[in-house]
Amino acid sequence: xxxxxxxxxxxxLEEVFQRTREAIHDLRQAKHTIGEIExxxxxxxxxxxxTADGGGSIRKLKINPRALRLxxxxxxxxxxxxxxxxxxxSARRAQEILDxxxxxxxxxxxxxxxxxxxxxxxxxxxxxxxxxL
Amino acid sequence: xxxxxxDPRNIRSQDLDLATEQVDQAEALLAGVEESxxxxxxxxxxxxxxxxxxxxxxxxxxxxxxxxVKKGSEALSEEILAAVxxxxxxxxxxxxxxxxxxxxxxxPDVSLDPxxxxxxxxxxxx
Numbered sequence: 346x347x348x349x350x351x352x353x354x355x356x357x358l359e360e361v362f363q364r365t366r367e368a369i370h371d372l373r374q375a376k377h378t379i380g381e382i383e384x385x386x387x388x389x390x391x392x393x394x395x396t397a398d399g400g401g402s403i404r405k406l407k408i409n410p411r412a413l414r415l416x417x418x419x420x421x422x423x424x425x426x427x428x429x430x431x432x433x434x435s436a437r438r439a440q441e442i443l444d445x446x447x448x449x450x451x452x453x454x455x456x457x458x459x460x461x462x463x464x465x466x467x468x469x470x471x472x473x474x475x476x477x478l
Numbered sequence: 479x480x481x482x483x484x485d486p487r488n489i490r491s492q493d494l495d496l497a498t499e500q501v502d503q504a505e506a507l508l509a510g511v512e513e514s515x516x517x518x519x520x521x522x523x524x525x526x527x528x529x530x531x532x533x534x535x536x537x538x539x540x541x542x543x544x545x546x547v548k549k550g551s552e553a554l555s556e557e558i559l560a561a562v563x564x565x566x567x568x569x570x571x572x573x574x575x576x577x578x579x580x581x582x583x584x585x586p587d588v589s590l591d592p593x594x595x596x597x598x599x600x601x602x603x604x
Contacts, residue, residue: 403562417546421540
């Protein structure tokens with residue numbers, strides 16, 4: 346990684362701080378947006394309709410009384426299909442939101458660590474040996 | 479945060495060895511967790527309905543008993559919603575128990591609850 350010059354430390358830190366704040370804001374926004382997802386899935390020619398939230402929980406299930414004419418095995422299968430369709434749509438939308446925010450958060454500058462100290466100590470040592478100090 | 483105390487003014491080589499060992503253990507844990515999670519199946523019952531769900535909450539199957547449709551479509555919808563919710567809760571509980579146990583086995587010296595940490599992180603984003 347490239348190191349900031351000592352006189353730029355403050356500026357670098359402020360930039361890291363600002364971009365971290367933006368990343369947290371983006372993550373909060375993404376969580377909120379995912380929380381508002383309402384995905385619908387249908388089966389049995391629209392007679393069964395399920396609604397999933399962004400976390401994959403099933404919030405609503407509407408079964409048209411005409412669907413009860415199906416035998417219980419087929420009805421169970423159609424209910425499963427409607428629920429799975431709603432969950433798949435919700436998962437796809439949540440993933441899209443997460444992909445967007447991950448791209449921005451992933452672009453954060455690398456945090457400074459003990460290697461910076463090592464780098465600075467070496468720089469001072471070099472100055473000492475070359476008679477600069 | 480961790481159960482093993484390292485004195486920052488006096489970090490010994492055995493402290494680094496232990497920390498490295500813990501990282502290796504945690505990596506091995508993560509590699510195994512995904513497979514174990516995929517094997518979890520949560521089950522939920524309500525009235526004449528039985529539902530099954532994966533650890534991620536995906537519904538695998540809704541099975542209706544012969545008597546399930548007797549009380550009409552609204553009552554059936556409610557029973558299905560209850561069974562589905564219970565199956566998801568059951569799968570989530572199994573996953574949490576498994577994660578806690580595997581974490582404790584992998585890094586016994588670290589007193590950290592991965593589920594509490596996850597909840598803490600989630601609250602941070604509220």
